[in-house]
Amino acid sequence: MSQRYLLKNAQLPNGALTDVLIVDGVIDSVAVNIATNDAEVFDVTDSVVLPGLVDLHTHLRQPGREDAETVDSGSRAGAKGGFTALSAMANTSPVADNAGVVEQVFRLGQEAGLLDVFPIGAVTRGLAGQELSEIGAMADSIARVRVFSDDGNCVFDPLVMRRALEYVKKFDGVISQHAQEPRLTIGSQMNEGNVSSILGLKGWPAIAEEAIIARDVLLVDHVQSRLHIAHVTTAGGVEIIRWAKARGINVTAEVTPHHLLLTDELARSYDPVFKVNPPLRSEKDVMALREALADGTIDIVATDHAPHTMESKECEWSEASFGMIGLETALSVVQKAMIDTGIMSWEQVADRLSTAPARIAGYEYQGKNLAVGSRANLTVINPKKTWIVDRDLVTSKSRNTPFHGYELPGVITHTFFNGVPTLLNGVINQANGKK
Amino acid sequence: MRHLLSIADLSKTEAISILDTAVELARISDGTVKKLPTLRGRTIVNLFAEDSTRTRISFEAAAKRLSADVINFSAKGSSLSKGESLKDTALTLQAMGADAVVIRHGASGAPQRLADSEWMQGSVINAGDGTHEHPSQALLDAFTIRKHLGKGAPDLHGIKVAIVGDVLHSRVARSNVLLLNLLGAKVTLVAPPTLLPVGVDSWPVNISYNFDEVVASVDVVMMLRVQQERMTDLFFPNAREYSRYFGLNADRLSTMSPTSIVMHPGPMNRGLEISADVADSARSVIVEQVANGVSVRMAILYVLLAGQPLEVGGK
Amino acid sequence: MSSALSAPEIARALIRISHEILEANPDSSKITLLGIPTRGAHLAHRIGVHMREFAGHEIAVGTLDITMHRDDLRMRPPRPIMPTSIPHQGVEGREVILIDDVLFSGRTIRSALDALGEIGRPRRVQLAVLVDRGHRELPIRADFVGKNIPTSITQSVKLHLTEIDSVDEVMLEDQR
Structure with a gap:
């Protein structure tokens, strides 16, 4: 007996109202009034059906910091947030700078079974920025790594960056750069500006990000490879990327949900839940990022989901770790910042959170935009409903969400991964996962 | 008012009332009365995660003159130096029944973290946090200025103050800018551009890179301590050059108005930001600042603690 | 709200108290009047003026704030x-007369004694009040009383003085 699911009265990203029939993991048909008598039926009236969300920037903390998150708990948080693919950043312990670690993470993802977990490989050994990691071996491993990043650290040495960009051309890989000039950010705590001047917290200048973006778009142009800029946060960075794209330079860029909504004003509380790398910026930057995401200068939204244990955040600001969790709030925050403000359409959301990231990373069965015959990876969100974020109720193992207490629009009710529901009426469905 | 974390939390009325209270307390202390029973039975903890003998002693004297029980908890030799978290320290203080914590901490915002947390219930008094604020210092500075130049007015309206030196790393400067502005004084910051924070243009101050253009026209020159290690961090070429452009020496003093005063929060680097003859001159009120510190801190403790209800069930 | 003492009655009471203080303390040069702020301080000043007239020389008058005691x-906001x-004569060895407006529980006077x-150590401390309304909570009594006004515990007694309130009167007010 085949597995059949029917989504009734769904709204497609383009606004069309339709039914979606999933048969044996594949989108069987997308049509009005599909009649079937042996499918499990979900009435999704008022909801939008999106291609399953693809995150290009996730910290799953395994191996090494399983007290903060595991591949399994992160997968659950992802399914809860409508994701069908995550990209596990390399800054684990040990670092994902060899085939062994990336294969371990890849297998853990398969065991969890709730979504695709694609490991990202480190650019340099131990993220130290000096010698290249085993990039080829990771690319050839069962994890088939295509995205490489030292995220958390900047690949600062221009020669190392040049070689990495050149080397990944061999298999059409991409380097995701954490743009942070290290000398200009020694001890930096928050965006450098009016607020930091008052709070007496060491400033993190926008230029520290922009200088690296400028250098690297020139480098990638020179060596004709592929560059991705992780978490762009400044209006100036946007301008450089816009200029580079106009010149035809092969660069893509991401923005996080939190940088689309939050500003450095929040640091006034000295609550380290708002401490993040790169830091929250000014209102002007937030507006520039929204505009850039809408006009395609910034290609995608990526969460930079960064779980931390309580003790890393229950302390003085300067002692606290950088980072926020974001998988479960990402789509709602994007709706609030981009849809409800009238800047972007659901079609664009489908592109920025699914199709484009899948294309950049080369994730074959993801981001297929509900095409008939493609694997049924999709997300159902009711944009008319709202919910209140409660850090004590998150699915992630960590509770460092900056949105605690926020009322956000958009309730994700269902997530389908390869045709199987991983989220059913808002509840994780582990049927396909760990036995 | 439950805590004193930042001058920004004070209204003008509250600030003036602290200064007025300090005036009366100073008069009482000047007389034969050394000790008042006001805070008998209250426990005040001096939590000093960073060395600062003068501020700690000043708060300790203030608390003792109000008959409070004082517990000193300093960095050296305590669990603070052994990596105990702020949270655990706070829980300990709560268990000890501290009515107020006077906290000096190297991290900006640590007092606010303590006050906002549910870890402890007592009053939190910021005795200097990182490069953020030092509100009691600003209050004692305003007290000293008002005493000398206030002409009986409750505030500091129209008084011109130059704050000179390492504004970037100075919590004293941040608190003073806020309080002097609140009380109607006109503040000019004088510093090399490297030692002014990005964003300073949003502050309610004038800015000058030229001490000589400012020194003659102000009523108060407030010098900030400059640490030698700023030199290695490239903030200025060397001590000699800093001293030449931004130090207060006898030549600059001679151009100041005859009624003007010279202040310094201490500890001083004699010969760097201030020359010895200026520090010891008749124009200098630096020693008096220290004495005023006790009265002002008594006033702060009184205002924060006197009105607090007893906890039900007692301690 | 009703008037318990009129302006002329207050004036007469203060004159009488001034005489009584002088009678009880024959060496008037040793007297120091200390008024308890705010209204006791004004009363002390007025009594001091009368006493100077009657004694023919200056009477030492000061104020004593008891807030910190x-x-x-x-229980109250600061x-x-x-x-x-x-x-300038100080209090050491002096005949100190504490002066307050209304004597009620006696706690203010206890604080004043503290x-x-x-x-310092006066030779003797005496107490003068304009109104004694009863309801003592401490073993304290006044040596000189302008008027005894029996009150209910729920009533309040307010003295108004021209120096502050632009009129002299004692008002009796029901709290509930």
């Missing part, structure tokens, strides 16, 4: 501290 500090000014004790 109160035993109810925790109050502003009022000036204490001790006449405050006074911090300053």
Whole structure:
């Protein structure tokens, strides 16, 4: 007996109202009034059906910091947030700078079974920025790594960056750069500006990000490879990327949900839940990022989901770790910042959170935009409903969400991964996962 | 008012009332009365995660003159130096029944973290946090200025103050800018551009890179301590050059108005930001600042603690 | 709200108290009047003027703030501290007359005695009040009383003085 699911009265990203029939993991048909008598039926009236969300920037903390998150708990948080693919950043312990670690993470993802977990490989050994990691071996491993990043650290040495960009051309890989000039950010705590001047917290200048973006778009142009800029946060960075794209330079860029909504004003509380790398910026930057995401200068939204244990955040600001969790709030925050403000359409959301990231990373069965015959990876969100974020109720193992207490629009009710529901009426469905 | 974390939390009325209270307390202390029973039975903890003998002693004297029980908890030799978290320290203080914590901490915002947390219930008094604020210092500075130049007015309206030196790393400067502005004084910051924070243009101050253009026209020159290690961090070429452009020496003093005063929060680097003859001159009120510190801190403790209800069930 | 003492009655009471103080303390040069702020301080000043007239020489008059000695500090919001000014003769060996407006529980006077004790050791301390309304909570009595006004515990007694309130009168008010 085949597995059949029917989504009734769904709204497609383009606004069309339709039914979606999933048969044996594949989108069987997308049509009005599909009649079937042996499918499990979900009435999704008022909801939008999106291609399953693809995150290009996730910290799953395994191996090494399983007290903060595991591949399994992160997968659950992802399914809860409508994701069908995550990209596990390399800054684990040990670092994902060899085939062994990336294969371990890849297998853990398969065991969890709730979504695709694609490991990202480190650019340099131990993220130290000096010698290249085993990039080829990771690319050839069962994890088939295509995205490489030292995220958390900047690949600062221009020669190392040049070689990495050149080397990944061999298999059409991409380097995701954490743009942070290290000398200009020694001890930096928050965006450098009016607020930091008052709070007496060491400033993190926008230029520290922009200088690296400028250098690297020139480098990638020179060596004709592929560059991705992780978490762009400044209006100036946007301008450089816009200029580079106009010149035809092969660069893509991401923005996080939190940088689309939050500003450095929040640091006034000295609550380290708002401490993040790169830091929250000014209102002007937030507006520039929204505009850039809408006009395609910034290609995608990526969460930079960064779980931390309580003790890393229950302390003085300067002692606290950088980072926020974001998988479960990402789509709602994007709706609030981009849809409800009238800047972007659901079609664009489908592109920025699914199709484009899948294309950049080369994730074959993801981001297929509900095409008939493609694997049924999709997300159902009711944009008319709202919910209140409660850090004590998150699915992630960590509770460092900056949105605690926020009322956000958009309730994700269902997530389908390869045709199987991983989220059913808002509840994780582990049927396909760990036995 | 439950805590004193930042001058920004004070209204003008509250600030003036602290200064007025300090005036009366100073008069009482000047007389034969050394000790008042006001805070008998209250426990005040001096939590000093960073060395600062003068501020700690000043708060300790203030608390003792109000008959409070004082517990000193300093960095050296305590669990603070052994990596105990702020949270655990706070829980300990709560268990000890501290009515107020006077906290000096190297991290900006640590007092606010303590006050906002549910870890402890007592009053939190910021005795200097990182490069953020030092509100009691600003209050004692305003007290000293008002005493000398206030002409009986409750505030500091129209008084011109130059704050000179390492504004970037100075919590004293941040608190003073806020309080002097609140009380109607006109503040000019004088510093090399490297030692002014990005964003300073949003502050309610004038800015000058030229001490000589400012020194003659102000009523108060407030010098900030400059640490030698700023030199290695490239903030200025060397001590000699800093001293030449931004130090207060006898030549600059001679151009100041005859009624003007010279202040310094201490500890001083004699010969760097201030020359010895200026520090010891008749124009200098630096020693008096220290004495005023006790009265002002008594006033702060009184205002924060006197009105607090007893906890039900007692301690 | 009703008037318990009129302006002329207050004036007469203060004159009488002035005479009584002088009678009870034959060596008037040893007298120091200390008024308890705010209204007791004004009363002390007025009594001092009368006594100077009757005695024919200056009478030492000062103020004694008791705020920091109160035993109810925790129960009320912090109050502003009022000036204490001790006449140059000091209090050591003097006949100190504490002066307050209304004597009620006696706690204010206890605080005043504490405050006074911090300053020095008078030869004797006496108490003058304009109104004694009863309801003592401490073993304290006044040596000189303008008028005894029996009250209910729920009533309040307010003295208004021209120096502050632009009229002289004692008002009796029901609290509920």
